[in-house]
Amino acid sequence: MLHTVNKSSFERNSLQSCLNTIDDTSVILLIEDGVISAAKNNNSSMIADLATQGRVYALKGDVEARGISSKLADNIKLVDYAGFVDLVVEHGTAVSWV
Amino acid sequence: MSTKKFMYLNRRSSFGTVYALESLEVVLIAAAFEQDVSLAFIDDGVYQIVEGQNTDGIGMKNFSKTYHALGDYEINKLYVSAESLEERGLTEEDLMPLVYEDEDDDWEEKPSVKIVSNAELSKIMSEQDVCLSF
Amino acid sequence: MADILGAEVDEEGFLVDLKDWTKEIAEQMAKDDDIELTEEHWDVIDFLREYFEEYQIAPAVRVLTKAIAKRMGKDKGNSKYLYSLFPYGPGKQGCRFAGLPKPTGCI
Numbered sequence: 211m212l213h214t215v216n217k218s219s220f221e222r223n224s225l226q227s228c229l230n231t232i233d234d235t236s237v238i239l240l241i242e243d244g245v246i247s248a249a250k251n252n253n254s255s256m257i258a259d260l261a262t263q264g265r266v267y268a269l270k271g272d273v274e275a276r277g278i279s280s281k282l283a284d285n286i287k288l289v290d291y292a293g294f295v296d297l298v299v300e301h302g303t304a305v306s307w308v
Numbered sequence: 309m310s311t312k313k314f315m316y317l318n319r320r321s322s323f324g325t326v327y328a329l330e331s332l333e334v335v336l337i338a339a340a341f342e343q344d345v346s347l348a349f350i351d352d353g354v355y356q357i358v359e360g361q362n363t364d365g366i367g368m369k370n371f372s373k374t375y376h377a378l379g380d381y382e383i384n385k386l387y388v389s390a391e392s393l394e395e396r397g398l399t400e401e402d403l404m405p406l407v408y409e410d411e412d413d414d415w416e417e418k419p420s421v422k423i424v425s426n427a428e429l430s431k432i433m434s435e436q437d438v439c440l441s442f
Numbered sequence: 443m444a445d446i447l448g449a450e451v452d453e454e455g456f457l458v459d460l461k462d463w464t465k466e467i468a469e470q471m472a473k474d475d476d477i478e479l480t481e482e483h484w485d486v487i488d489f490l491r492e493y494f495e496e497y498q499i500a501p502a503v504r505v506l507t508k509a510i511a512k513r514m515g516k517d518k519g520n521s522k523y524l525y526s527l528f529p530y531g532p533g534k535q536g537c538r539f540a541g542l543p544k545p546t547g548c549i
Contacts, residue, residue: 275361
């Protein structure tokens with residue numbers, strides 16, 4: 211499955227809810243304010259393990275818009291819109307944690 | 309017209325919701341009425357003034373540039389929560405170097421941004437006539 | 443929808459899409475207001491466009507006046523001079539000719 215999270219983990223618990231229910235093969239794509247969780251900060255530990263497994267993606271345009279390109283946490287994979295589509299195709303059912 | 313002390317509390321990042329842009333518009337309008345305006349950036353609001361924002365990839369207006377005009381509007385009290393910065397792995401160096409020209413000091417360029425603790429911010433808020441949260 | 447030389451404008455005559463702007467459109471807008479654009483007008487229009495490019499807003503009149511004074515001297519950076527060029531307001535009319543939106547806070 212593909213889980214997209216579009217809220218900041220500092221403001222909402224969407225990322226935590228997603229993490230609470232995610233299985234071993236699913237991946238997470240951070241978009242919009244969700245990309246704040248892709249930056250190195252006090253909440254980085256939430257997704258550190260998943261990122262090490264190569265299962266955390268962030269949408270490039272949203273990362274750049276927030277000026278955090280140089281502050282990404284380790285092992286976050288950046289994708290553009292075409293990459294977003296590929297993820298949807300590859301991982302089947304998508305869940306949006308809005 | 310009597311002058312009041314207005315503080316705008318900015319709590320959200322720029323592009324996920326419309327709050328940041330709405331706040332900025334209201335701030336500019338209040339300044340046009342020559343009020344004593346100050347801004348506070350707390351929680352994800354600190355991302356509003358992070359240096360190097362580029363919106364080409366999301367097709368939205370890059371209004372981070374507009375914060376550089378605040379000095380022209382005599383808005384030169386921008387308080388940033390130290391705790392909020394730290395939680396997000398950010399420092400003062402990651403913020404845009406926003407400045408104003410001091411009329412009383414031969415138009416010397418001075419920084420508008422001041423990093424304060426939440427305790428200091430609480431005191432500054434208590435001195436305001438109006439606090440608006442966005 | 444109304445248009446000027448094919449470019450769409452809103453009910454107050456401001457360009458809907460900034461990218462449509464040309465010098466000819468500015469001249470046509472001025473002509474419709476019975477103004478012949480001179481070099482002095484263009485100085486202000488060019489300044490407004492540069493200001494918008496840099497800050498993404500149309501400046502309030504007070505800010506515009508101060509900025510013009512700094513750039514071109516006090517004899518031009520005063521509201522009497524600017525209103526003599528743009529009788530309907532250097533902010534409102536000037537920004538319209540420059541293809542910018544109405545200044546924030548301008549009623």
